[in-house]
Amino acid sequence: MKPDLIDFVDKFKGKRILIIGDMIADIYLEGDISRISREAPVLVLIEKEEKTVPGGAANVVNNVATLGGKAFAVGILGKDRGALNLKHTLEENGVNTDGMFCDQTRKTITKTRVIAGGRATVSQQVVRIDRECNTPISSAYEKEVLKYIEMIMPQIQGVVMSDYGSGTITPNIKELILKLSKEYDIPSIVDSRYAIFDFIGTDYVKQNDAELSNAVGYKIDSEEKLYEAAQDFLIKMQAKGILITRGEKGMTLFEKNGDVHNIPVSDKSEVFDVSGAGDTCVAAFITALAAGALPSQAAEISNFASGIAVRKMGTATVSDEELINVLKK
Secondary structure, eight states: OOHHHHHHHHTTTTOEEEEEEOEEEEEEEEEEEEEEOSSSSSEEEEEEEEEEEEEEHHHHHHHHHHTTOEEEEEEEEOSSHHHHHHHHHHHHTTOEEEEEEEOTTSOOEEEEEEEEEETTEEEEEEEEEEEOOOSOOOHHHHHHHHHHHHHHGGGOSEEEEEEOSSSOSOHHHHHHHHHHHHHTTOOEEEEESSOGGGGTTOSEEEEEHHHHHHHHTSOOOSHHHHHHHHHHHHHHHTOSEEEEEOGGGOEEEEETTSOEEEEOOSOOSOOOOOTTHHHHHHHHHHHHHHTTOOHHHHHHHHHHHHHHHTTSSSSOOOOHHHHHHHHHO
16 A cells, blocks of 8 residues: 555645647547448448547646546647537536637647447457648737736646647747746646657656657667666756656656656556556646655656556546555555
């Protein structure tokens, strides 16, 4: 049992976390295999179910909410069915979506996964169709986002910047968030797989080992190289800490003060799907910091939360109840 960590999870309730980034609608279109088409050598599916699950930054939002926090989502959507379904799903979990602005000139980013199965076959993904939007947000909507951030930040207890490469977090938005985070002493974390050095000055950085290798520009093939890369990266990022997810090796938190915390995988028995586990990790880490946990304790909590997420299929969330039950064991 981890009573000290359970105490922090109990304090997740109502912690006000702002999450800004690229909001993605993950659409799962499931169907039963009917036959082979006469038009082409492809499967014909009879549509059974379609569901929209929050992805990208919206998955961080959803995980903060299911973990018990009060999530404030900030991003740009289109005016389409994906946007409506995404907002509806988040609002059902108590998310504040006042900062999710709908721009009719843009398309909501969607990833549609077609899942095929049948009575005698295992369901599996046969194709994924992505609808991207990589154009910069308009100056008018940037002003709306900046105005919202100025208004809401005094209430916030933790900030996540979730960058999936679609340009939601403009330089002006990033600078304002970092400025206000320091002004109000709000812990911040960034998860960016494309342009991490655009976020210099953020308190904490989440990277996987491959992303870290790419950022420092050399191969990480030993523990010594990992330590060297983490120190180089911390200096470049001017950060308080870097949380590195390492697959079957768990996580390692490197802090600016020189402390290093190696956290092994919580449960290797059942790993079904790692998609979205990084979002769960970030959500749990920042909510734990907001609840008063030390960075090392927050990292340990996030490791347990990620361990639950990978045992679920698809983009998944973790509840505070699930997390407490695991910590009790």
